[in-house]
Amino acid sequence: MVLMRVMSEDSHKQWFINDELFSLSLQATLQHSKTYKKGVSNKNKLEFQRDLKRRLENYSRKYSNPVSENQHIENIEMLAKEVSSAFADCLYRNIFRIGSAQKALNLYLKYLWTIGRIKMPPHCQVDSVVINLLPPSKRRQWTRMNKIQEYRELIAALKEEANGEDLALWELRNYNKNRIEG
Numbered sequence: 001m002v003l004m005r006v007m008s009e010d011s012h013k014q015w016f017i018n019d020e021l022f023s024l025s026l027q028a029t030l031q032h033s034k035t036y037k038k039g040v041s042n043k044n045k046l047e048f049q050r051d052l053k054r055r056l057e058n059y060s061r062k063y064s065n066p067v068s069e070n071q072h073i074e075n076i077e078m079l080a081k082e083v084s085s086a087f088a089d090c091l092y093r094n095i096f097r098i099g100s101a102q103k104a105l106n107l108y109l110k111y112l113w114t115i116g117r118i119k120m121p122p123h124c125q126v127d128s129v130v131i132n133l134l135p136p137s138k139r140r141q142w143t144r145m146n147k148i149q150e151y152r153e154l155i156a157a158l159k160e161e162a163n164g165e166d167l168a169l170w171e172l173r174n175y176n177k178n179r180i181e182g
Helices: 002-006 009-030 042-064 069-087 098-114 148-162 167-181
Strands: none
Touching (some): 009 042, 042 069, 098 167
């Protein structure tokens, strides 16, 4: 608690915004995805959430400069492996799925990008809203994605649909359009 008292006003603001952005990312990641094993304690869930926040903050620092698509995909895969290794005992089927890892990282990066903290990320979050922009034959459930190849295939289909536009910008434009048109 002493640290919180000595932080500057700007530091308090930044901490608050980071915490809110993580909370939004976490909620969106967990709300439709079975993440925890049955009976996992609230204490273990909180430890998982704190660890995931720390990891997302660490990964996001790499995006202050443009990150290649291959590096981004490696980051997603590493995030999934690291969290799976650290929390296998409380995770459903002992893994943090690729679908959940990409959703958490991509959405967190989207928030940071839209407030000007990082450069545009290589991808957008792949979730049901984005997947439904694809032709039915190319859709799959992001909540069940366990392999990075499945993610690569969805990204390839989304790039085709975006017709050369950066995926992050394409998704943001579609998100705003859908919100406006209702």
